[in-house]
Amino acid sequence: MPDLRRDPIVGRWVIISTERRGRPHDFVKPQSGPPVSTALCPFCPGQERLTPKEIMAYRPQPSGPNSPNWTVRVVPNKFPALHVEGDMGREGIGLYDRMNGVGAHEVIIETPNHVEGLVDLPTKKIEDMLWAYRDRMIDLRKDLRFRYILIFKNHGASAGATLEHSHSQLIALPIVPTSVQEELDGCRNHYQQKERCIYCDILRQDLSDGDRIVAENPEFLCMTPFAPRFPFEMWILPKRHAAYFEESQKSQFEFLAPILSESLRRMDKVLSRPPYNFILHSSPLHEKTGDYYHWHLEVIPKLTQVAGFEWGTGFYINPVSPEEAATFLREAVI
């Protein structure tokens, strides 16, 4: 059973998940290997038996679970960081706090096509992927053990993708991760002072200034943030204030899918198809954050090596200004 442990100084929870590795010397070898060929890919149609039993799939014609002919398929992660069964087991050990690593860890397979990236998908298929995120969040929200749902995508081996076939992951956690908590605290403070959502204020200022805009449509803005941690970091924000991604309407995904696709295509053009990560930041499930929190997507191309300096300090040196990045991205011919 994985262990959730809390650092008593900064309040950060970590997962100690020892089932997924071997002995120390295993760390000496690099952890990447050759890409898995289509014949062995557990995410490809016809190989559904290679994944744990599916949780959900979208099929144009109804067919049984774990059969092919799906457009989006959600399965449990075969090597989960957390376990769905079990109680919380919260305990204090002197100064320290721990609990059992309960949680859900799922994989959203975005397309049946082994070689298609998210960026290659027609926007209707990206809408389906987003709706699958939404369906899973609505379902997992019923389990009151879970306080937060994290949805993210790793693209490319150096961004942490261990399988080539395009997929995202979902982790449901019994605690709220640190960086989300920091955002929430900042949002709450701003609201207390101004009676306004800080992301709405950012939208207003940046839509007016214009020099950090990458792409825009009636419902969403893609921008480079004023104080980016990473070169070419992008945020995609709903223009309409909303704290909970899972409360989005299908019609809103008709605008989110194309702007996500466009942002990735601009990034690919300027940076020659880099590895990247994106993370969905949405409200904790059972907290009333509706006034002050604002869900958004963060897209981070993986370009630079992050050194101990950044890890040890939370302090980033970014060699590209967001205005310059936005100009390159906006002016790219796609």
Added chain:
Amino acid sequence: MPDLRRDPIVGRWVIISTERRGRPHDFVKPQSGPPVSTALCPFCPGQERLTPKEIMAYRPQPSGPNSPNWTVRVVPNKFPALHVEGDMGREGIGLYDRMNGVGAHEVIIETPNHVEGLVDLPTKKIEDMLWAYRDRMIDLRKDLRFRYILIFKNHGASAGATLEHSHSQLIALPIVPTSVQEELDGCRNHYQQKERCIYCDILRQDLSDGDRIVAENPEFLCMTPFAPRFPFEMWILPKRHAAYFEESQKSQFEFLAPILSESLRRMDKVLSRPPYNFILHSSPLHEKTGDYYHWHLEVIPKLTQVAGFEWGTGFYINPVSPEEAATFLREAVI
């Protein structure tokens, strides 16, 4: 002039330092190159003219600045992230805050020997390196523009070291980095509740429990922390409560040098000489943290690829428990 910018949501400052890079396509090529040979190494004796003019050096026999025959040499970083000249230039831009990237960026060359790592140095030479850190902090503290001094070491290309010759870096900042601020806030809260320093409480509990101890001497403990972010992460803590590293006595470095050396040698034995980072966490310069803060060193072997998950959430999945890591490290035959 580099730009310091503050994210308005979480209060994090970043440096935008555009002088150190080229055009976007530069990011497409990996940034590592072959190690610099001794003939070209700017840190080697006889090549002092290849560095900016030295700030300080320890020489067994007095000789002029920028001459060879030194044991430790401190020079400005040739490609500094921040600039020493200039005023703060603080300004608000609507919702946003920025200031000029003023600060100091120095390199501490730890040994004249090109191929010696820190781990290979006799402890007397490591004491000299630590005293050089201390001397630079005492000097830079006089400049009231600076609020924090960060000292860190990157060892190995994948840990961010761009030159092979063993060296550490020092950055003096006009702001307190986020992760230090988080530690300070946590320490202050604990002190307010308990009237005790939290690191002293951790020392008491862990010296008693014993299962996370890596090495120990009369003045220092090396341990794996209860809730580590990274596999084989180690902390070196002074047993005697102290907030300001720069107030250490020479006699204390006679105990810090050997435990630092021993910790690195144990790590090297268990993990086969991995790349690593260490960061000195000391008090902000002009804040009265003496009651509640406790300086320490964090040593982080660079073993795993950090994926978007960790970046996006501040949430870490560690495949090695600290008790297991401590056992391997403690039992290594060095």
